[in-house]
Amino acid sequence: MDKEMKAWKLKDVIMMAILGVVFAAVYMAVFQGGLALSTALTPFGLASFGFEIIYGVWFMAATLAAYIIRKPGAAMITEMLASAIELLMGNSGGLTVVLTGFIQGLGAEAVFAAFRYRKWDTVSMILAGIASAILIFCYELYYLNYITLSPALLAGQLAVRFMSAAVFSGIICRLAGDALAKTGVVRNYAIGASADIGKIYDEEE
Amino acid sequence: MRSLNPACKFISLLAVTLLLAGLRNPWWNLAAFSASMLLLLLSGVRMRTLLLYLIPVALAAAGMFFTGYRFTADGSMPVRSDAFLQGSSNLLNGITQLSRVLAYAGLGYLFALTTDRVFMVRSFQKQLHLPQVFAYGLLAAWGIFPHMALEYRRTRAAFKARGIRVFPISPALLAPLLVKSVRWSEELSIAMESKGFSSDAERTESTPVHVHAKDAAFTAFCCIILPVTAMLLR
Numbered sequence: 001m002d003k004e005m006k007a008w009k010l011k012d013v014i015m016m017a018i019l020g021v022v023f024a025a026v027y028m029a030v031f032q033g034g035l036a037l038s039t040a041l042t043p044f045g046l047a048s049f050g051f052e053i054i055y056g057v058w059f060m061a062a063t064l065a066a067y068i069i070r071k072p073g074a075a076m077i078t079e080m081l082a083s084a085i086e087l088l089m090g091n092s093g094g095l096t097v098v099l100t101g102f103i104q105g106l107g108a109e110a111v112f113a114a115f116r117y118r119k120w121d122t123v124s125m126i127l128a129g130i131a132s133a134i135l136i137f138c139y140e141l142y143y144l145n146y147i148t149l150s151p152a153l154l155a156g157q158l159a160v161r162f163m164s165a166a167v168f169s170g171i172i173c174r175l176a177g178d179a180l181a182k183t184g185v186v187r188n189y190a191i192g193a194s195a196d197i198g199k200i201y202d203e204e205e
Numbered sequence: 206m207r208s209l210n211p212a213c214k215f216i217s218l219l220a221v222t223l224l225l226a227g228l229r230n231p232w233w234n235l236a237a238f239s240a241s242m243l244l245l246l247l248s249g250v251r252m253r254t255l256l257l258y259l260i261p262v263a264l265a266a267a268g269m270f271f272t273g274y275r276f277t278a279d280g281s282m283p284v285r286s287d288a289f290l291q292g293s294s295n296l297l298n299g300i301t302q303l304s305r306v307l308a309y310a311g312l313g314y315l316f317a318l319t320t321d322r323v324f325m326v327r328s329f330q331k332q333l334h335l336p337q338v339f340a341y342g343l344l345a346a347w348g349i350f351p352h353m354a355l356e357y358r359r360t361r362a363a364f365k366a367r368g369i370r371v372f373p374i375s376p377a378l379l380a381p382l383l384v385k386s387v388r389w390s391e392e393l394s395i396a397m398e399s400k401g402f403s404s405d406a407e408r409t410e411s412t413p414v415h416v417h418a419k420d421a422a423f424t425a426f427c428c429i430i431l432p433v434t435a436m437l438l439r
Contacts, residue, residue, distance in 0.1 A: 010402065011394035013338050017346030018390040021353060022383060029374050035261050038268045045275030047268025081343060088325070088347060090258075090317035095219045096309070143226050145305060148298055150276040179380065185387045 008077070015189070016065050016074065020082035023061035024089060027082075030057045048153075052160040056168030059132040062108040063125045063169040067177040070190035072109075072117055075128065079105030096143065103139050107132035108169070120191075126170030133158070133165040206248040206315065211325035212332035213420040217427035218312050224432050225308050231297070233435065234304035241311030248319045258314055266306040274299030322347060328414045341402050345393050352389070357382055 038050025065078035083101025108128035115124050137158055141147045146154060177191060186192045206214070225234055245255055277298045323344065330340040360378050364371045371377050401408070 008336075008338055009394075010338055010341060010398055011391065013342030014345050014394045014397070015387065015390040017339075017342040018349060018386045021346045021350050022379075022386055025350075025353070026374060026379070031261075033374075035264055039264045042264075042268045042271050045271040047265070047272050050268070077339075081339070081346070084343060085346065087313075087317065088322045088343075090314065095215065095222050095313050095316055097313070099219075145226075145229060145273075145302060148277060148301075149272065153272070153276040176380075176383065180383060180387065183384050185384050185391075188391065 008073075011188075012069060012071070012074075013077075013081075015069070016078040017081045017085070019061055019065050019068075019078055020085045023057075023064075023082050024085040026060070027058060027086060028089060030054050046153075048157055049160060052157050053164055054168075055133065055161045056129055056164035056166070056170075059104055059108060059129045059165055059169035060173050062105050062132065063128050064173040064177055066108065066112050066128070067120055067125060067173060068180065068186050068189050068191045070117060070120060072113065075108040075112055076102070076105030079108065079132075100136060100139065103135050104132040107135035122170055122174045125174050126166045129165030129169030130162055132169070133161045137161065206244055206319040208419075209319075209423055210332065210414065210416050210420040211320050211328040212414075213416060213424045214316060214320065215325075215329075217424045218316050220428045221431060222309060222312050224435060225305070228435055228439075229301065231301045231304040234301070234308035238304070238307040238311040241308075241315040244315055245318060250318050254318075255314075258318075259310075262306060262310040265310075266303045269306050270299040270303035272299075273302030324414065327410075331414045332416060337408075341397065345397060349386075349389055349393065353382060353386060356385055 034051040034054045036050075037053065038047040041047050041050050059079070061082040062075040062079040066075035068074075080098065080101045083097045086097050086101075087095070108131060111124060111128040111131045137146075141154075146157075180186050181191050184192075221237060225237055242255065246252065274295045277295045326335070326340050326343050326347075329335040330337065357378060360381055361371065361373075364377065369377075
């Protein structure tokens with residue numbers, strides 16, 4: 001593991017950390033929206049659905065980074081860096097945010113590893129998001145005591161979480177990755193090698 | 206709390222969080238939340254700041270209370286076990302769900318609001334053996350965050366000037382931010398490598414991060430004394 005860690009270049013790590021910052025800021029913004037929806041659903045006992053709808057946003061850093069960098073470990077490390085940055089920003093989820101980052105990243109990483117880091121399309125990214133959703137749900141059964149809740153409610157939550165994961169970390173991240181590749185800014189990463197690069201974006205122009 | 210070693214504080218408070226997750230006792234949760242609030246106030250965090258931070262937590266806690274109250278597991282739950290249920294009443298289950306949110310958030314804020322960010326990364330590097338390249342990456346990304354916020358505000362203002370209304374997390378705002386962020390990451394890594402911040406080179410430290418007796422005592426209290434006490438009182 002340590003050898004693999006040392007194989008990472010500073011360029012890759014800063015890229016992953018900056019994606020982590022962007023998505024940590026998105027998580028914080030989306031959290032407010034989820035909270036508003038959750039508050040509206042509170043009287044019906046369905047508050048958790050407010051966050052389930054947007055849960056896929058929490059897996060976006062992992063799938064997008066893996067899609068751009070295409071190296072073993074990219075999904076897991078980016079998700080952990082994003083969670084560490086969330087911790088630095090001061091999140092209300094508590095200290096286990098780093099642990100949840102690890103679990104979510106592990107789910108996505110497992111799917112990319114199962115495809116031997118060769119399949120980079122919407123299907124693999126949707127599956128990566130869904131795997132993250134499954135792993136984090138298993139953890140929440142214990143950590144958030146979901147195990148004491150009605151099975152029908154839990155099934156509903158899981159179904160909504162799957163859809164959210166498919167949309168945000170699968171479809172939207174694929175589109176975002178392709179759009180980034182077209183601008184030419186990621187031409188030095190694996191995704192850039194196969195991208196149809198149009199006009200290269202330059203802020204000096 | 207502010208003077209504690211961040212790595213020791215992180216491990217200690219994480220151990221308390223995981224202990225509470227295992228105990229499933231609302232009174233322990235409420236005690237942890239109260240202790241966190243007291244320590245935050247004693248550490249100089251202003252009451253007004255604390256109350257502002259607690260608004261979303263209170264809303265989330267209320268949501269979890271109603272979920273626990275209205276959707277308690279019944280006999281159809283395949284993994285139902287008395288070990289996982291706090292009591293026979295829906296009310297107690299609701300209180301447990303509520304108290305968990307409060308306890309986890311309280312401990313999280315106790316760490317976040319009393320810890321210097323840069324000192325934390327350096328402490329993780331030193332005490333938790335976070336690889337140097339990841340420590341630099343985190344610090345660089347954290348340093349670039351204010352520029353990202355400024356860029357986001359500029360793009361939003363540009364849309365506003367043209368009379369275009371955009372949603373706060375609209376792709377129209379996030380796409381240019383993402384492109385610029387990637388460009389910055391490349392430029393920053395080149396600049397850092399040129400200054401010797403490469404992955405394997407050893408560097409000296411101007412202010413080393415050490416573990417003191419009080420850090421060890423706090424860690425021992427949270428990781429040994431508290432779990433043993435909880436076990437004895439069960």
